[in-house]
Amino acid sequence: MRKKRCSCVLSLVGAITVIGILAVPVAAQSDPHNAESPGVADLVRRQLDLDDKDGDGKISKEEAGQRLRRAFELVDRDGDGFLDREELMQLAERLQGQRNGRRRPAPARRNGVHPASTHVEAAYGPHPRNVLDFWRAQSDAPTPLAVFIHGGGFVSGSKEALDARTLRELLKAGISVAAVNYRFVTQSPLPAAHHDCRRALQFLRSKSEEWNIDKTRVAAFGGSAGAQVSMYLAFHDEMADPQSDDPVERESTRLTCVATTGGQTTLDLSWWQEHIPGFGEPHRDLTQVFGTVAGDDYARLVGELSALDLISQDDPPIFMVYAMKPDATVPDDLRRARQWQIHHVIFGVKLKEKMDTLGVEANLKYPGSSTQYDSIPAFFVAKLKPGRN
Structure with a gap:
């Protein structure tokens, strides 16, 4: 493969x-x-x-x-x-x-060069995109794990998009890191991407002894589509199958915490039209994205995948980052406006409101806001290694 x-x-x-x-x-x-x-x-x-x-x-x-x-x-x-x-x-x-005839493209260089990974393109499933990279933090004791899920609107992107500075900070703090690829909707409609990432999470837990992972302390993070999938993993009920013949499927899918940037907390496009300033008709073929446009099937998929529908009192804390204030005006440039809309802070505002009501910790960072944590690594250190500071 x-x-x-x-x-x-x-x-x-x-x-x-x-x-x-x-x-x-x-x-x-x-x-x-x-x-x-x-x-x-x-x-x-x-x-x-x-x-x-x-x-x-x-x-x-x-x-x-x-x-x-x-x-x-x-x-x-x-x-x-x-x-x-x-x-x-x-x-x-x-x-x-x-x-130059190299077999693989060079890694992305976000904020510098990635440290050498412990495992490169480890296969966690049957599809060619079912691969992940893993960086083992130096520690004699089992380490917490942060799983990066890339964005790209479910049609592009790769695990190489992992920010190198974030990677270095997590490893320095004693937190191991994995970066995951998954299928695009051009290959298989949603929720294939979500199920791939679920499988990757379980695969990593199945490697806990071999890779020195503390599988009781696991987080996920990502931006845009990667944020959406990370929240799905964080807020969905346990998806392990204790009766499965596959030992990977018997592993837990629950998370200790989750962090997102520009994440969509619902895939209900009617909600988008109601809450996001200036948002009009969807720009993507919904049949390709969801495999259906039928009312009941679409509503079921939206409910199965959306944080606003999944969140409950027993779910882990979240740290959300958005690039605009809630009262910011829509950019004049149409293409920039589209990206501004689909990553709008209102997604985070509404999820925080619901989580506050449920008594679940929700941290929301945007320009001018006041938050307890200033970065994803700081949040993860606090939640995954609470005795460190």
């Missing part, structure tokens, strides 16, 4: 190289192993100089040249409608890696 996955990735990268996505030839790059090498950095700078018409340091689809626009969604790993320097850097590294 892993060999097949690598071939698919290289074929895709090869197709990008052929259409000449970047304005500057790949041959102009220098050191393929260093994301900050002059060749790669210069390539990205020149691409921004060429296409960043409004000078905001990002390239929108409208700004992108014809060739880059053709693969925009592939390169836009976080699904925010813009290509930032990090995403362009990742693309440049992928193209350089393909040119």
Whole structure:
């Protein structure tokens, strides 16, 4: 399975190289192993100089040249409608890696370079995207575990999007980390992605002795779609099957805590239209996303996957981060407005209101807010290693 996955990735990268996505030839790059090498950095700078018409340091689809626009969604790993320097850097590294004959694309470089992982692309299921990376924190005693679930609107993204600074801080605090890939809706409709991540969580617990994991202290975190899945795992009732012949399925799915950025606390689009300023019709084919648009089936899936429907008094604490104030105005740019809307702080406000009523801890951070924790690592240290501070 892993060999097949690598071939698919290289074929895709090869197709990008052929259409000449970047304005500057790949041959102009220098050191393929260093994301900050002059060749790669210069390539990205020149691409921004060429296409960043409004000078905001990002390239929108409208700004992108014809060739880059053709693969925009592939390169836009976080699904925010813009290509930032990090995403362009990742693309440049992928193209350089393909040119040099490497079997795998270079890791994403968010806030630096990832430390070497203990296990790379460990298969937790049968699909080529059912793989994860694992970093073992240095400790003689079993360590807590934080599981990263990437975003991308369920159509893009990868485990390589894990922020390197967050990874380093968690490992320094003695918390092991895993980063998970899962199936996209273009491969299988929801809840396939959620079920994949559930399986990954159980797989990690099944490795507790071998990988030195304390499976009683496990958290999940992610942004956007990854946040949505993380909340599903946190707030869903226990999904272990004690009678299963598969020992992985007998492992618990419950979490100690959860952290999110820009997370959607419901998938009910009628709720979105009612609560999110300026939100209109959905921009995605719901049949592809959910496998159905029928009323009862759709409502059942929404209820099964949405934090606002799942939350109950016995659920773990959450730390939520959003990029705008509750009273912020909708951006004028339509594409930016769309991303602003689907990651709106109202999702967090409404979940916190419900959790406050239930007596479940909910921490909500946005510009100008006052919170007990200033970051995801700080929250995880407090909840997973309460005696450390």
